Amino acid sequence: MIQIKCDCNERYGIEINTYKLFEEIKSFFEEQVKNEIFKDIPVTEPFYVGYSEVKKENIKWYATKWYKCNSCGCLWEFNYADFPAKGFVKKYENGKYTLESL
Numbered sequence: 001m002i003q004i005k006c007d008c009n010e011r012y013g014i015e016i017n018t019y020k021l022f023e024e025i026k027s028f029f030e031e032q033v034k035n036e037i038f039k040d041i042p043v044t045e046p047f048y049v050g051y052s053e054v055k056k057e058n059i060k061w062y063a064t065k066w067y068k069c070n071s072c073g074c075l076w077e078f079n080y081a082d083f084p085a086k087g088f089v090k091k092y093e094n095g096k097y098t099l100e101s102l
């Protein structure tokens with residue numbers, strides 16, 4: 001039995017503001033999934049809930065990806081950058097998702 005080792009402790013959530021960084025992070029996550037360290041799981045909660053004055057309706061924004069760490073159980077939220085819109089990575093250490101109030 002091989003113990004899966006992750007390096008979540010050394011990684012943090014960040015804002016993705018360059019295309020190069022986006023590509024690096026995207027391939028990092030894909031690599032982790034291939035190595036069965038992370039699991040690609042369905043995104044079930046929006047990271048932003050608000051009201052659009054223009055559309056006169058409630059809006060919910062969902063991240064592109066959620067990854068669950070098979071080793072430490074932490075949850076990673078990854079929203080792809082779509083420049084000029086920046087992307088982000090957020091970390092939920094106990095694996096529990098909490099909606100940030102903006």
Ligand SMILES: [Zn+2]
Nearest residue numbers: 006008069072
């Ligand atoms: Zn981990």
